[in-house]
Amino acid sequence: MVESVIQKIKTDKLIVLFSLFSILALSLFLQNEFSLKQALFFLIGIGFGLTLMYAMFGFTGGWRTYIRSRHSVGVRAQILLLAFSSLLFFPIIGKAFPELSAHAALGQIGVSVIVGAFLFGIGMQLGGGCGSGTLYTVGQGQTDMLITISFFIIGSLLGSYHLPWWLSMPNIGKVSLISELGWLPALLLQLAVLALLYQFVSSREKKRHNAVQDFSAKIKHEKFLDQLIYGPWPIWWGVIGLTLFGLATLLLAGYPWSITFAYGLWGAKIWSALGGDVANWAYWSDGYTAKALNQSVLADVTSIMDFGIIFGAMLAAALAGKYAPEGKVIPKRVLTAIIGGLLLGYGSRLAFGCNIGAMLGGIASGSLHGWLWLVAAFSGGIVGVKIRVWMKFDKPYGKAS
Amino acid sequence: MKKTNRLIVGTAFSLAAIAVAIDHTQHRLPEPVAATQEQAVSDDSDESPCGLSSESPCSMDDESSSPCSMDSGSDDESESSPCGL
Numbered sequence: 001m002v003e004s005v006i007q008k009i010k011t012d013k014l015i016v017l018f019s020l021f022s023i024l025a026l027s028l029f030l031q032n033e034f035s036l037k038q039a040l041f042f043l044i045g046i047g048f049g050l051t052l053m054y055a056m057f058g059f060t061g062g063w064r065t066y067i068r069s070r071h072s073v074g075v076r077a078q079i080l081l082l083a084f085s086s087l088l089f090f091p092i093i094g095k096a097f098p099e100l101s102a103h104a105a106l107g108q109i110g111v112s113v114i115v116g117a118f119l120f121g122i123g124m125q126l127g128g129g130c131g132s133g134t135l136y137t138v139g140q141g142q143t144d145m146l147i148t149i150s151f152f153i154i155g156s157l158l159g160s161y162h163l164p165w166w167l168s169m170p171n172i173g174k175v176s177l178i179s180e181l182g183w184l185p186a187l188l189l190q191l192a193v194l195a196l197l198y199q200f201v202s203s204r205e206k207k208r209h210n211a212v213q214d215f216s217a218k219i220k221h222e223k224f225l226d227q228l229i230y231g232p233w234p235i236w237w238g239v240i241g242l243t244l245f246g247l248a249t250l251l252l253a254g255y256p257w258s259i260t261f262a263y264g265l266w267g268a269k270i271w272s273a274l275g276g277d278v279a280n281w282a283y284w285s286d287g288y289t290a291k292a293l294n295q296s297v298l299a300d301v302t303s304i305m306d307f308g309i310i311f312g313a314m315l316a317a318a319l320a321g322k323y324a325p326e327g328k329v330i331p332k333r334v335l336t337a338i339i340g341g342l343l344l345g346y347g348s349r350l351a352f353g354c355n356i357g358a359m360l361g362g363i364a365s366g367s368l369h370g371w372l373w374l375v376a377a378f379s380g381g382i383v384g385v386k387i388r389v390w391m392k393f394d395k396p397y398g399k400a401s
Numbered sequence: 402m403k404k405t406n407r408l409i410v411g412t413a414f415s416l417a418a419i420a421v422a423i424d425h426t427q428h429r430l431p432e433p434v435a436a437t438q439e440q441a442v443s444d445d446s447d448e449s450p451c452g453l454s455s456e457s458p459c460s461m462d463d464e465s466s467s468p469c470s471m472d473s474g475s476d477d478e479s480e481s482s483p484c485g486l
Contacts (some may be wrong), residue, residue: 103482141410254482261483269424288483296428297421302483324406357483 003047009230015318025313034299039254041301047245048257052136052309053316054231055238059355060124060133063381064388068397070208072201073215077235079201083194084243085364086187089250093365094183103255104178104365107352109372110171114162116350117358117373119343121380123159124355125388127340131259131354134344135306139313141324147337148344149263153346156260157267160283166350178366186366231320244359253301256361259309260348262302265292267345332391351376 023046031039051057062074092100107113124130127148128138134152137145177186205212215236222226233241247256268278272293278284284293297303317323329337348354351373353361360379362370388394 105482141406143406143409146410146413258483270420273423292483294428296424296425299428324410326403326406389431 009319010321012318012321012323015314015323017265019311020320022218023315025064026307026311030304037252037316038299038301038304039302041249042308044245044248044252044304046312046315047308048132048242048305049136049309049312049314050244050316051233051241051312052132052240053140053313054233054320055235055241056232057235057238057242059132060128060381063121063378064125064385066201067382067385068394069142070205071213072205073213073235075201076198077215077239079118079194079198080098080236081242082363083191083198084154084239084358085246085360086194086366088243089256089364090178090183090190090366092250094178094185094186096118100251101254102250102365103256104176104367105256105353105357105361105370106174106365106367107358107362107369107373108167108171108174109369111169111350111367112166112171112350113358113372114376116347116352117376118347118380118383119353120347120354121334121377122384122387123155123340123343123345123347124377125340125381125384126294127141127344128232128337129186130344131348131356132309134343135259136313140317140322141314142327143324144327144329144333145336147329147334148341151338151341152260152348153263153267153270153341155342155347156264156349157271157278157345159343159346159349160264160268160289161281162346163349164282168322175368176366176384177248177368180378181250183366190363190366195401229319231316246364249305250365255366256357257305257355258302258357258358258361259306260345260354261292262306262350263345264296265289265300266301269297332393335390336391336393347380 003114021221023043027039027042030042057077058074059078062078065071065073066075089102091097092102093104120130124133127134129145129148134145134149138149177190179185181189202212215234216234217234218225219232221230227233246257264283268284272278279290279293283289292300314323344354347360352369353373355377358373359370362373364370385394391397
């Protein structure tokens with residue numbers, strides 16, 4: 001059981017004011033320069049950032065804890081997130097409500113996803129974050145994550161250069177469970193699989209520890225409002241928040257939440273500014289990507305939402321007194337941040353996204369490639385955890401980490 | 402150490418903000434030019450739901466079926482979303 005304590009919060013007022021001002025200014029700017037919809041995308045991103053930071057909702061840490069110790073709180077929360085999101089997304093994408101229109105996050109099933117997600121899984125453990133984790137820890141002011149995100153961007157750019165070759169590798173194309181089975185049978189099948197998975201990880205934890213950890217917060221305030229504003233949130237609040245903001249994204253954008261497309265775009269724009277001929281690369285030469293490259297970064301929905309996550313996490317961290325945590329970045333950590341970042345970026349391009357765009361978005365919208373992504377990335381995660389032990393970041397299994 | 406970290410993060414955020422500002426300034430859409438009467442007569446706006454030239458935001462959507470919408474009308478989601486890219 002998690003021990004609950006009451007702790008005095010030292011809010012970072014300067015950063016709170018700065019982040020509130022930035023959020024307000026950028027929202028008004030986006031509404032004035034583009035549209036109200038663009039400002040809403042930014043505010044949804046803020047919501048994601050607040051939720052991720054307050055609930056400390058980490059995919060990387062959740063996987064690592066399960067792999068090392070079989071404690072499954074994080075993994076079970078992710079399974080619940082997938083289940084709730086599927087419950088809301090399947091009917092909408094399956095046209096159960098004709099007035100609502102949304103696309104699934106479909107990706108072809110093949111070598112590129114397997115290799116990309118496997119590399120991404122290793123990168124998560126070495127880089128210290130996933131697609132969402134990197135953004136909110138940067139918002140929190142963790143200096144080592146600035147290195148990870150910089151090389152995430154470089155890796156994404158490299159991935160976009162090589163993607164046409166990877167796409168020519170064997171694949172069976174895109175498979176939508178909703179199109180194949182109908183939205184209701186597909187949803188029931190998916191929920192059954194997720195329930196089995198939930199049961200499996202719970203039983204493994206119980207077998208190892210004779211108990212299953214609950215979802216309560218480690219620090220509890222006396223008042224609900226204090227818990228809401230200063231955090232930390234119980235992880236199930238995070239599940240609810242991410243589900244609702246994910247639904248808002250689907251309804252407003254017409255497709256599920258994604259993160260890493262923006263990293264490749266930022267890399268391409270920087271490389272172009274340095275004189276690189278990105279526009280002639282196959283990936284950036286046509287369709288949505290070419291359009292994104294040739295317009296302001298503030299017109300790109302994914303970028304705007306990513307900026308929102310950073311500012312949202314900054315606000316939450318400052319309110320909770322956790323902004324810019326102390327910690328020296330040692331050379332070994334710099335090395336893993338570089339390698340991890342490159343693997344995250346390269347892998348996400350090959351696998352049509354990260355844990356959000358490919359796994360959450362893919363699975364919750366009925367794309368089979370999301371499940372393949374999960375298996376391949378988790379396998380990569382196991383390798384990544386072993387590398388961390390080998391590099392002496394973590395103690396060997398069975399000893400306290 | 403905490404002060405150093407804040408300085409590093411602040412510098413990185415400032416550089417990012419400058420980069421975004423430069424990018425946005427470079428890609429700003431041209432200010433609409435008031436059409437003269439002569440131009441208005443020869444304008445073929447009746448043929449297009451947008452009534453704008455090829456440099457307008459409407460024409461940025463390539464060959465998708467609706468030139469005025471980024472999302473609707475296209476069966477190929479690669480044209481309208483970053484999913485699967």
